[in-house]
Amino acid sequence: MADHSTSLKRAPLREQIAKHLLEGVISGRWKPGDRIVERQVAAELDVSQLPVREALRELAAMRLVTSAPNKAARVRQLQLKDVFEFYSVRAALEELAATQALARLASDVSPLEACHSAMSDDASKYDLTAQIRDAINFHRTIVRAADNKLLLDLWESLGVEVWTTLSLRLFRVDLRANADDHEPIIEAFRRQDPNVGRLVREHVLSYGPSEEILPRF
Structure with a gap:
C-alpha cells in the first residue's frame, strides 16, 4: 500500500479521506456489500477515527455507502433507479449552470476545447479512466463558469466522479x-445559443438509463 499520510496532512482531513474512500470504491478495492471499517482506514492513513467517520458520512450522503450506529459502513449495491435519479438531478443543475455561464464562456471557449481535445486523445488510446476525468473537467468548467457557489457546491456533493464512472461502464462504452x-455544446456556447441549457440537460441525461427501462413496482 502507498503511504497516504503525508498528502493527507497538507489538506483538510475529511476531504482528503473522502477522496481516498471514493477512489477505493471507483477502483473496486471496496465492492458492493464490502465493509469499510473506520479503525482499519484510520490506521492505514495514520489519522484518528473521527475524520474517517465524517468522510463516511459524506459518502453516505452521496448514497454510496450505508451505515448504522455501532456497525461498519458497507458499500451499497446500486440499482438502475439510483443512477437515473443521479442524472436527473445532475442534469437540472447543469442546465441552470450552462444558462448562467453562457455569456462568460461565449467569450472564451478554449477551456472547453482543451477538455474536448483531451477526451479525443483518450478515445484514441482507449483510456476510459482518463476520459472520465477529462469529461468531468469539461462539465466542471461549465458549472464553475456560472459563478454560483451554491450551485457548484451542490454539483460537487453529488459524487460526480463515482456515478459517471459507473454509468459509462454500464451504458456508454463508445469512447469516440x-x-x-461534447462538440455541439462548445458550438452552442461559441454562438451564444440561448438554448444551451436545454442542450446540456439533454446531453447529461443521455449518459444515464432511460426512464422506460426502470423496473416498475
Missing part, C-alpha cells in the same frame, strides 16, 4: 462517441 457529443 463520448468525446464527439
Whole structure:
C-alpha cells in the first residue's frame, strides 16, 4: 500500500479521506456489500477515527455507502433507479449552470476545447479512466463558469466522479462517441445559443438509463 499520510496532512482531513474512500470504491478495492471499517482506514492513513467517520458520512450522503450506529459502513449495491435519479438531478443543475455561464464562456471557449481535445486523445488510446476525468473537467468548467457557489457546491456533493464512472461502464462504452457529443455544446456556447441549457440537460441525461427501462413496482 502507498503511504497516504503525508498528502493527507497538507489538506483538510475529511476531504482528503473522502477522496481516498471514493477512489477505493471507483477502483473496486471496496465492492458492493464490502465493509469499510473506520479503525482499519484510520490506521492505514495514520489519522484518528473521527475524520474517517465524517468522510463516511459524506459518502453516505452521496448514497454510496450505508451505515448504522455501532456497525461498519458497507458499500451499497446500486440499482438502475439510483443512477437515473443521479442524472436527473445532475442534469437540472447543469442546465441552470450552462444558462448562467453562457455569456462568460461565449467569450472564451478554449477551456472547453482543451477538455474536448483531451477526451479525443483518450478515445484514441482507449483510456476510459482518463476520459472520465477529462469529461468531468469539461462539465466542471461549465458549472464553475456560472459563478454560483451554491450551485457548484451542490454539483460537487453529488459524487460526480463515482456515478459517471459507473454509468459509462454500464451504458456508454463508445469512447469516440463520448468525446464527439461534447462538440455541439462548445458550438452552442461559441454562438451564444440561448438554448444551451436545454442542450446540456439533454446531453447529461443521455449518459444515464432511460426512464422506460426502470423496473416498475
